[in-house]
Amino acid sequence: MKQELLNGLNRMAVAGAVFATFGLFAAVCMLPSWAGNIGYASVAEPSLPTKPSDGDLPVHTIEKGTKSGIKTPERLSIKEDGEWRTLWRRHRTGSLRSDAAPSVDFDHCMVLAAFQGEGTTNAGMVNIDRVKVLTDKVMVFVNESDTDTPSGGNDKSTSSSFHIVKVGKSTLPVVFN
Numbered sequence: 001m002k003q004e005l006l007n008g009l010n011r012m013a014v015a016g017a018v019f020a021t022f023g024l025f026a027a028v029c030m031l032p033s034w035a036g037n038i039g040y041a042s043v044a045e046p047s048l049p050t051k052p053s054d055g056d057l058p059v060h061t062i063e064k065g066t067k068s069g070i071k072t073p074e075r076l077s078i079k080e081d082g083e084w085r086t087l088w089r090r091h092r093t094g095s096l097r098s099d100a101a102p103s104v105d106f107d108h109c110m111v112l113a114a115f116q117g118e119g120t121t122n123a124g125m126v127n128i129d130r131v132k133v134l135t136d137k138v139m140v141f142v143n144e145s146d147t148d149t150p151s152g153g154n155d156k157s158t159s160s161s162f163h164i165v166k167v168g169k170s171t172l173p174v175v176f177n
Contacts, residue, residue, distance in 0.1 A: 057131040057138070057167040062102055062111065066125070068162040069093030073117035075142065077174035079110045087113065091162065110169045114142045114176070116161040126161040133170060140176045 068091050078084045081104070088101035091113075104111055116126040130141040144161075 055132050055134070057133060057170075059128060059131055059165045059167055062104075062164045062166055064125075064127075064163045066159050066161050067095065068115055068160045069095060070115040070162065071118040071160060072115070074113070074115040075140070075176035076113045076115075077110060077138075077140075078113065079106060079169065081106055084111055087111075091115075091164070104166055106169070108169055109166045110174075111164060111166050112140055112174065113164045114140075114162065116144060116159070118160040124159075124161065126163050128163045128165050131165075131167050133172070136172065138170045138172050138174045140174060142176055 070090055070093075076087065078087055084104055084106070085101045092098055112128055112131065114126045114128055124145040127143045127145070128140060129143050132139045132141070142163075
């Protein structure tokens with residue numbers, strides 16, 4: 001009985017440490033854009049972080065839509081501020097909105113981006129569904145769907161769907177499915 005009690009307490013301590021680690025990540029990485037550097041413009045963030053399951057990183061959408069200056073299919077992981085600003089400028093090329101890149105704390109977070117590209121056969125929405133940490137890599141699950149267009153139609157000539165998210169930083173290689 002005494003050993004069972006000790007085992008139960010050890011499991012609770014491990015669970016508490018995991019929760020504390022996630023809580024620190026949420027406090028640092030999931031801050032809204034306006035809480036970062038004052039020099040950055042804030043962007044309305046359309047979703048709350050997804051609820052992670054075992055091994056999943058919480059995913060926080062920075063921006064998602066159907067018009068991007070990036071016209072080729074691309075999957076990117078960004079771990080430095082200079083790369084982020086360059087990507088944001090490319091993404092905003094040709095846009096009426098030329099705001100500065102939203103603030104990202106690259107000491108604790110990284111940016112993942114999926115761009116459908118223009119003129120592809122799939123005119124739906126690209127979506128980063130899930131980010132899972134494996135023993136040797138971070139796996140990013142991207143979904144492209146015909147049926148998830150905001151207008152409900154298949155406007156193949158003008159769609160250049162994209163999804164840009166931030167997640168907790170990892171030193172592991174990032175692989176998109």
